[in-house]
Amino acid sequence: MDRLHNQKIWDIANALQLPTNGSPADAILAHCVERAGAMLADFPDCATPSNLLDIMAATLGTSFEVVRSDDELLALQKRYVQGGELGFVNLDKELHGEVYGVTYRRMTARTGERPFVSVIDCRGDKALRSYFTKWHEIGHLLILSDQQRTTYKRTHARGTSKDPEEILVDAIAGHMGFLPQFLVPEIGNDVAFAEVDRIKGKLCPEASTLASAIAYAKHHHEPCVLIEAKLAFKKDEEADMLQGSFGFYEPPTPKLRVQVVVPSENAKEHGLYIPKKYRVPEVSVIHRVHEGLQDYGVASECMSMWETSDGKRLGALQVRVEARKSFDAVLALISLAGGSPQYPSSNKKKRHSDGAHDSADRF
Numbered sequence: 001m002d003r004l005h006n007q008k009i010w011d012i013a014n015a016l017q018l019p020t021n022g023s024p025a026d027a028i029l030a031h032c033v034e035r036a037g038a039m040l041a042d043f044p045d046c047a048t049p050s051n052l053l054d055i056m057a058a059t060l061g062t063s064f065e066v067v068r069s070d071d072e073l074l075a076l077q078k079r080y081v082q083g084g085e086l087g088f089v090n091l092d093k094e095l096h097g098e099v100y101g102v103t104y105r106r107m108t109a110r111t112g113e114r115p116f117v118s119v120i121d122c123r124g125d126k127a128l129r130s131y132f133t134k135w136h137e138i139g140h141l142l143i144l145s146d147q148q149r150t151t152y153k154r155t156h157a158r159g160t161s162k163d164p165e166e167i168l169v170d171a172i173a174g175h176m177g178f179l180p181q182f183l184v185p186e187i188g189n190d191v192a193f194a195e196v197d198r199i200k201g202k203l204c205p206e207a208s209t210l211a212s213a214i215a216y217a218k219h220h221h222e223p224c225v226l227i228e229a230k231l232a233f234k235k236d237e238e239a240d241m242l243q244g245s246f247g248f249y250e251p252p253t254p255k256l257r258v259q260v261v262v263p264s265e266n267a268k269e270h271g272l273y274i275p276k277k278y279r280v281p282e283v284s285v286i287h288r289v290h291e292g293l294q295d296y297g298v299a300s301e302c303m304s305m306w307e308t309s310d311g312k313r314l315g316a317l318q319v320r321v322e323a324r325k326s327f328d329a330v331l332a333l334i335s336l337a338g339g340s341p342q343y344p345s346s347n348k349k350k351r352h353s354d355g356a357h358d359s360a361d362r363f
Helices: 005-015 024-043 049-060 072-084 086-094 124-142 162-177 180-186 193-203 209-219 234-241 283-291 344-353
Strands: 064-068 099-105 116-121 151-153 224-232 253-265 295-304 318-326 330-335
Touching: 005 024, 005 162, 024 049, 024 099, 024 283, 049 064, 064 072, 064 124, 072 086, 072 116, 072 318, 099 124, 116 124, 124 209, 124 295, 162 209, 180 193, 180 209, 193 209, 193 253, 209 224, 209 253, 209 283, 209 330, 224 283, 234 283, 253 283, 283 295, 283 318, 283 330
Parallel strands: 064 116
Antiparallel strands: 099 116, 099 151, 224 253, 224 330, 295 318, 318 330
């Protein structure tokens, strides 16, 4: 991603005195993983990313303050302002719209108190992303280099141009929140949402299903793809609507299209891939789940049913499709029908042992 080669990312890597070898983002992620490893060495009983989150918060010097209502937000704001933390005067304005969390450097912390406070906005739908938001705030502290900054805030607005540092910290949060050394040993041979739920419940119950499924698919040793499908327009339709049109122009109707694609590392080599913006076939179980005919479904399908408006089709590959309704979207795990050829056991062992570092190039 070009924005992760932005000068600001290079500046962060240089401030941390990291050897970049051409990729500042990779170097920064490796630095974060190394810091996590050092903390885990001090806490050998830590068994989950959720436990690691608490350890990192304590080690990096922040306390999480979770607000679930407007009243809780105002009460928290009043408490800190009365305690001399004038930075909290604008807290209610900071946590607006697509801002999910903010970290303040405390100005009146006493000896023994943590120097930072991370406020996590869990009002309404924002609660679904609380786990990721906490890791995002930790990500800021992991790469902290400018000692003069007093606030750090996290936004989550799809389709908008975000600050390169925010994109970088999102990537750090996505990796650290499902650290491979915890996640990979839990992944078996099946590709199924039941496994996503089991692993989520064991390792990080606070995480969203979407974030858990993304990490699961990304690190699975079997060829698979996770997609999220929503009603959406084609790129040219979006452009036409943004530019406006004459009165006789009939606006297009949104179709169920692929918005998120997360392949496993070996999916493409097995011919398993679906491009973003592809329209979901009406005969697919994904479409049936979207239409509300069922909340969940599993089907054996052929990838050749996926086609573009000009008639191009995907290859004739038999797959297993498991679809699940998720608010206004449908999540689907797509894997090879009957599974893939078995990997040599030595390869599987190597994949597990190298798990803590195998995502360093995924920015």
